[in-house]
Amino acid sequence: MTRILVVDDDSAIRSAMETYISLNGFHTVAVSSAEEAMDHLRQCGPMDVVITDIMMEGMSGLELTEHIRATYDTDVIIMTGYSAEYSYEEAIRRGASDIIFKPARFEEILLRLKRVLRERKLTQEREVMLAKLQELSITDELTRLFNSRHFYSRLEKEVERFHRYQRPLSLLLLDIDYFKDYNDSHGHLEGDRVLMRMGAIIKNSLRIMDSAYRYGGEEFTVLLPETEVKEALVVAQRIQEGLASEKFFPASMPQPVYITVSIGITEYITEENLVTFIQRADMAMYCSKKNGRNQITT
């Protein structure tokens, strides 16, 4: 239910507002000072909208507005009898969503409140939508790992960190073995299932700081900040073991099929460019292929 807090030192206004706004279906609480309002917010959690008087004993409604806007996701409507002293511009500048000049008809107060609530809902919907889009733009749909676009942006940040703090940074590059054959024998959909499982296996093998990416078709990368090759090797082995213990049963195959992956590991070298760094991981991975696949090369 929508929660409204009324702040006014005039008890007649307070109780009339509380009654009228409640009657219109909003959960309404009224308090008589900014201090009480802040206590109420602290104890009972944020409100959707606070409607506050300006001139009150103690903290003013404008200060209260600034405090609320800095602390909570709550809209504020300012209500004042001093129409010459305060303006719409000032109210907005202080963080309010609207200003009402007293005396005001309840119909007008309610209309303004509803408009603020409508805008509030739109803003919230827009934020949810933006977060979803943001997530979509960095996620690989099939594996739920990050996509390659995000790999490059994250890599740049990690390399900055490397130079700022002089902490090691390792990179794994993984390529599934004979994956074309798997697709050819069992179909593309079965191949997709392998990629999905592979995504989950990689994720389950990582530590909190590590991040995994679908780099290309059946190729993956893992960024391991604060990690030297020696420790990166442990992560790579964990991935290989995870995959080795995974049985695949493509349709019409009575026997399980096993999948292997070739991995290259490398550590970032001061000042080198990103392409060189990735190429070195790629070359290490290629050595794993040449040496018979299902290998790790550092």
Ligand code: GH3
């Ligand atoms: P290697 O051991 O040398 O890596 O052999 P490979 O067959 O894995 O290598 P190659 O690069 O020749 O083949 C990669 C295959 O990955 C070809 C392509 O059909 C398959 N592939 C790429 N993206 C996808 C995808 O999204 N889904 C499926 N099912 N297959 C994909």
Ligand code: MG
């Ligand atoms: Mg007052």
Ligand code: MG
């Ligand atoms: Mg490949």
Ligand code: MG
């Ligand atoms: Mg391959």
